[in-house]
Each structure stands twice: as C-alpha cells, then as structure tokens.
Amino acid sequence: MSRSLTGQRAAPYAEALQAHRDRNGLPFMIPGHSAGQSGGSERLSDFLGERALRLDIPQLVEGIDLGPGNAFSRARTLAAAAWDARTTWFLTNGASQGNRMAVQALRMLGERILVQRSCHSSVYDGLVMSGAEPSYLFPVTDAEHGIAHGVTAAEVERELAEAAAKGDPYSGLVIVSPSYFGVVADIPAIAESCHRHGAALVVDASWGAHFGFHSELPESPTRQGADVVLSSIHKLGGSLTQTAFLHLCEGPFAGKLEPALEAAYRLTESTSLNSLLLASLDIARSELATEGDALAASLAAARELRSLVDRTPGLRIAEPDFLRSAGATEIDPLHVSIDVRGLGVSGPEMKTRLARAAAPVFVEIASPTVIVALIGPRSSPDVSGLVAALVRAGETGAGSNRDSAESELVKRIAAPRPGRGALTPREAYLAPSESVRAAEAVGRVAATMLAAYPPGIPNVVPGEVLTEDTLAYLADISTLPSAYVRGAEDPRFDRVRVLIDQTIS
Ligand SMILES: Cc1ncc(COP(=O)(O)O)c(C=O)c1O
Structure with missing residues (x-):
C-alpha cells in the first residue's frame, strides 16, 4: 500500500479557482448570479455565502480548464496517480x-454482460441506455439479518466458464x-477469472x-485487477x-475501454460542470492521498464505537455474522453495523426513533436487525452519544406490532427466482406500456423494475416475465409496515406496469 505522494498535496483545480477569484475580473458571463460581485441575489448570497458564489464559475476559463497542461487536466492526472489508475x-x-x-462502455466490447443482481439502479439505467443483453449473478443473502452481500469468486467462475463453453461469452x-453494509468481495480472484x-x-x-x-x-480494487472502478467520493x-471518480485501470481492455468511457462520459455529463463540485473532488483526493492521520482519527472513532457497543447490554456488533457469509473477505472498518434486536426494536424502527428524538441522531441504513453508522474521513463524531441515544430509543415504546412484523421480513429474504427475460431492458423501456391489476399480471412482461426493500435486490427487471410466485411475494412484502416495493404503481401493490401486447405463456 506504500505509494508515491509526489505532488499529491496540491489541489491544482481548487487552487486555480481561488486564484481566479482573487483576480477580481469583471464578470460578463454565466452564471447569471454575477458571483455576488455586481448585484445579483442577496438572498442567494446570504444562503450560500459570497465566497461560494465567487468560486462558482463556468467552464472554459483561461488558466483553469483551457489549454494544454491546464489546472483541471493536472487535477485529473493527480487523481489517476492517487488510485494507480490509467485515466480518471x-x-x-x-x-x-x-x-x-x-455499462455503456462494456457494451462496446460486446453484447452480453453479466451483472450482480443487487447492483444500484443506475447499472440498470446503463443497460437501458446501451441495449446490452444482461444475465444476472445473485448475491449471497444473509437470512439472519435480511440483507444482501456480494457475489463469490466461485459463482463468477462457474457462470463465465459455462458461457464460454457454450460459445456465448x-x-x-x-x-x-x-x-x-461494508462487506468486501474477493476482487483479485474475481478479476483473474474475468480476464x-x-x-x-x-x-x-x-x-x-x-x-x-x-x-x-x-485495498482499493484499482490495485486488485479490476478494469473499471467507481469511487463515490461524496460517500466516504x-x-x-x-461527486464521484470513475477510474480506468491498466489491463487487457484499457485500450478499448478508454475511448468508450470518454464517449460515455460525454453522453452522461453536463457541458456546465459545477466548479464547486469539481474543486471538492480535487481537495478530497489530495487529503485522502496525503493525510493518513486524518483517516486514523476516523478509524479510532470506529474502534471506540465498537468497543462501547460490546460493553452495552442489548447491543452487539453484527460484523462477525456478515464475515461468515460466502465470498466475504473483509469488512470496511468505517461501516459500523450494530445489531439492535437485544433492545427489542427492529433496525428500521430504531432508525426512525433516533431521527425523531429530541436530540436527533441520523444513521445511514437499517436492515431488519441492524442500524449502520458511517464515520467519514477526518471525522471523530460523538460515539458515546450514539450509544446513549440507542439505549434511550430502546426504552421508548419497545415491542410494537410493527417490530414483530419486521422480524417477518427476515423470513422473507428468500425471494422467488425471477421470470425469464423476454426482451432486453432497453427493448422493454421503449415499448408501449399499460397499468394492470397485479393479480392479473401473470405472464405479462414487466415495463418497470420492481424491488422489495429490504433487501433491495430487483425481483423484476424491465423485459422479464411476471410469474405467479414473484407477484405473490411482492404483494406479501407490500403488506409489511417497514417494507415497500420500489417501482410499484401504488404503495399497496395493487397495480403494476406491463408491456402492451406482450403475454408470454
Ligand atoms: C452501490 C452504489 N452505487 C452507486 C450509487 C449511486 O451513487 P450516487 O448517489 O452518487 O449517484 C449508490 C447510491 O447509493 C450505491 O449505493
């Protein structure tokens, strides 16, 4: 993990923005708020501060992102170096x-793409945009906690080998x-199998x-053999x-993927990038790459939180359970998963109680059994305050009907396998659709994605045939107080959107 810090203290784009502001040029260009310099909205200025407005500048400005070796291109080079990427x-x-x-770039390598079924909805957007033909790998599910983890290297190998043997790679x-929930998959083994x-x-x-x-x-997957890695820098x-970085790594596909990703970038990005957002990426990269101590403070806070939880009756750290699941190699220390069942409260109920308390506490996620506290870089939050709030929340109104329903959720983690894909997600997206009663939709082709939350693994993807089992499962889920079906036409899952003139027997 030791790497060169050469130049990483600099944040050339952010510094160029500051220098631009200090030049005090007369602004006769966008943005129309005039950077608080020549009138403009006082209300906006009061809300954001004049400083922020004056750093909010358009693209193609001399000295910032114009011309060879400009500050923005230097910032990109430094970001790539920080992750050992070829291009960022x-x-x-x-x-x-x-x-x-x-996903758009992968489609340029070939038509068939294998996708972890519990990927974020934006992966499915990529399938719609690209017209790729997906197959799915189901993640390992944790029946005790009602959550999805990752895919195993063995499953990846089996699926890739089978497709190759059929001559349809x-x-x-x-x-x-x-x-x-912070569970890390075996990236080196999965990358080796893919390649x-x-x-x-x-x-x-x-x-x-x-x-x-x-x-x-x-370790970052950029150094473990992955070809393309997405880092959502605004998260942790x-x-x-x-804001986020997309990294292209050196590897067997880099030459083909580079122009494909550049084309996909132009397809998905605005022509007016927000300078404040870009500068925040530049500064975050510099700090991540050079301030190991800052991360040490966050790690120490996470350790203290775990130790306090271990000493508090009714609470326990759930991570050892997660690590027992197939394919889990490590867990992110800055995701702290606290099992709250011992307080007689479910995870979602605890999350709500914490947020509604007189001294509110906001946690990132809840599963039926746990809440997850995230600790960001350079952050040393009041971890004893969180533990005290958990205990207090556990004492108020424990054991509601809602909570017994939550435990029902865990039992329902094993969703039925989806129906077969009759059309690609893109074909389904473009086809005319109608809303029908869910009870009458068996055999129809889905127009929208339907996913039971928790655990959020799509049960139906556009273009797939709706089966009796899946519809019954989703109807069942929609009756539980803290669960819902994302993509349903109505909260009770009475109606579902399907393609017109497409019934598959
Ligand atoms: C795994 C994963 N990928 C991508 C995203 C999308 O991130 P963003 O909200 O930055 O667009 C999310 C959002 O939470 C996510 O959980």
Missing part, C-alpha cells in the same frame, strides 16, 4: 453517472464491492472511496454530494 474522470452527476458510463461483469474468460471487470466501489489510503483499510471520501 471527475463526475458531477454522482456515482450513478459512473455506472451508466461503465460475456464481454464484462459488473459487481458491487464493498456492499452497502481468463475474456471479460472486463467493473467494480462499483462507491462505498469504498477511502479504500487503499490507510494500512487498516481494505469527503467531497460534496453528487
């Missing part, structure tokens, strides 16, 4: 943009690691933006919301 794209449309780009595989079968590996490492920047953290990397 600054994204201001979220990691969602990165997934759309990655995949051009690429898209997986998520770490999971929303042996001629497939490129895309790792959506949105939740592992900080990986590789401290010896106690898991310290930049502003909606």
Whole structure:
C-alpha cells in the first residue's frame, strides 16, 4: 500500500479557482448570479455565502480548464496517480453517472454482460441506455439479518466458464464491492477469472472511496485487477454530494475501454460542470492521498464505537455474522453495523426513533436487525452519544406490532427466482406500456423494475416475465409496515406496469 505522494498535496483545480477569484475580473458571463460581485441575489448570497458564489464559475476559463497542461487536466492526472489508475474522470452527476458510463462502455466490447443482481439502479439505467443483453449473478443473502452481500469468486467462475463453453461469452461483469453494509468481495480472484474468460471487470466501489489510503483499510480494487472502478467520493471520501471518480485501470481492455468511457462520459455529463463540485473532488483526493492521520482519527472513532457497543447490554456488533457469509473477505472498518434486536426494536424502527428524538441522531441504513453508522474521513463524531441515544430509543415504546412484523421480513429474504427475460431492458423501456391489476399480471412482461426493500435486490427487471410466485411475494412484502416495493404503481401493490401486447405463456 506504500505509494508515491509526489505532488499529491496540491489541489491544482481548487487552487486555480481561488486564484481566479482573487483576480477580481469583471464578470460578463454565466452564471447569471454575477458571483455576488455586481448585484445579483442577496438572498442567494446570504444562503450560500459570497465566497461560494465567487468560486462558482463556468467552464472554459483561461488558466483553469483551457489549454494544454491546464489546472483541471493536472487535477485529473493527480487523481489517476492517487488510485494507480490509467485515466480518471471527475463526475458531477454522482456515482450513478459512473455506472451508466461503465455499462455503456462494456457494451462496446460486446453484447452480453453479466451483472450482480443487487447492483444500484443506475447499472440498470446503463443497460437501458446501451441495449446490452444482461444475465444476472445473485448475491449471497444473509437470512439472519435480511440483507444482501456480494457475489463469490466461485459463482463468477462457474457462470463465465459455462458461457464460454457454450460459445456465448460475456464481454464484462459488473459487481458491487464493498456492499452497502461494508462487506468486501474477493476482487483479485474475481478479476483473474474475468480476464481468463475474456471479460472486463467493473467494480462499483462507491462505498469504498477511502479504500487503499490507510494500512487498516481494505485495498482499493484499482490495485486488485479490476478494469473499471467507481469511487463515490461524496460517500466516504469527503467531497460534496453528487461527486464521484470513475477510474480506468491498466489491463487487457484499457485500450478499448478508454475511448468508450470518454464517449460515455460525454453522453452522461453536463457541458456546465459545477466548479464547486469539481474543486471538492480535487481537495478530497489530495487529503485522502496525503493525510493518513486524518483517516486514523476516523478509524479510532470506529474502534471506540465498537468497543462501547460490546460493553452495552442489548447491543452487539453484527460484523462477525456478515464475515461468515460466502465470498466475504473483509469488512470496511468505517461501516459500523450494530445489531439492535437485544433492545427489542427492529433496525428500521430504531432508525426512525433516533431521527425523531429530541436530540436527533441520523444513521445511514437499517436492515431488519441492524442500524449502520458511517464515520467519514477526518471525522471523530460523538460515539458515546450514539450509544446513549440507542439505549434511550430502546426504552421508548419497545415491542410494537410493527417490530414483530419486521422480524417477518427476515423470513422473507428468500425471494422467488425471477421470470425469464423476454426482451432486453432497453427493448422493454421503449415499448408501449399499460397499468394492470397485479393479480392479473401473470405472464405479462414487466415495463418497470420492481424491488422489495429490504433487501433491495430487483425481483423484476424491465423485459422479464411476471410469474405467479414473484407477484405473490411482492404483494406479501407490500403488506409489511417497514417494507415497500420500489417501482410499484401504488404503495399497496395493487397495480403494476406491463408491456402492451406482450403475454408470454
Ligand atoms: C452501490 C452504489 N452505487 C452507486 C450509487 C449511486 O451513487 P450516487 O448517489 O452518487 O449517484 C449508490 C447510491 O447509493 C450505491 O449505493
């Protein structure tokens, strides 16, 4: 994990923005808020601060992103070096943009793509945009906690080998690691398998933006053989919301993927990139690459939280359970998963109680059994305050009907296998659709994605045939108080959108 810090203290784009502001030029260009210099909205200025407005400048400005060796291109080079990537794209449309780009680029290598079924919805957007023909790998599910983890290297190998033996290989595989709960998959083994079968590996490492920047953290997939890696820097990397990096790594597909990703970037990005967002990426990269101590503070806070939880009756750290699941190699120390069942409260109920308390506490996620506290870089939050709030929340109104229903959710983790894909997601997206009663939709082709939350693994993807089992499962889920069916036409799952004139027997 030791690497050169050469130049990483600099944040050339952010510094160029500051220098531009200090030149005090007369603004006769967009943005029309005039950077607070010549009138403009006082209200906006009061809300954001004049400083932020004056750093909000358009693209193609001399000294910033214009001409060879400009500050923005130097910032891109430094970001690529920090992750040992060949090329890095600054994204201001979220990691969602990165997934759309990655799938679009994979489609340029070939038609068939293998996808971890629990990927983020933006991967499915990429399937719609690209017209790729997907097959799915189902993640390992955790029946005790009602959550999905990652895919195993053995499953990847089996699926890729089978496709190759049939003479119908995949051009690429898209997986998520770490999971929303911080569980890390065996990237080196999965990458080796992909490359042996001629497939490129895309790792959506949105939740592992900080990986590789401290010896106690898991390694970044950019150094483990992945071809394309997505880092959602706004999640745990310290930049502003909606920012991410997409890294292209050196590897067997880099030459083909580079122009494909550039084309996909142009397809998905605005021509007016937000300078504040870009600068926040530049600064976050510099700090991640050079401030090991800052990450050490976050790691110490996470350790203290775990130790407090261990000493508090009714609470326990759930991570040892996660690590027992097949394919899990490590867990991100900055995701702290706390099992709250011992307090007689479910995870979602606990999350709600914490947020509604007089002194509110906001945690990132809840599963039926756990809440997950995230600790960002350079952050030392009041971990004893969180533990005290958990205990207090456990004492108020424990054991509601809602909670017994939550435990029902865990039992329903084993969803039926989806129906077969009759059309690609793109074909289904473009076809005319209608809303019908769910009870009458068996054999119809789905127009929208339907996913039971938790655990959020899509039960139906556009273009797939709706089966009796899946419809019954989703109807069942929609009756539970803290569960819902994402993509349903109505909360009770009475109606579902299907393609017109497409019934498959
Ligand atoms: C695994 C994963 N990938 C991508 C995204 C999309 O990230 P963004 O909200 O930055 O677009 C998310 C969002 O939470 C996610 O969980």
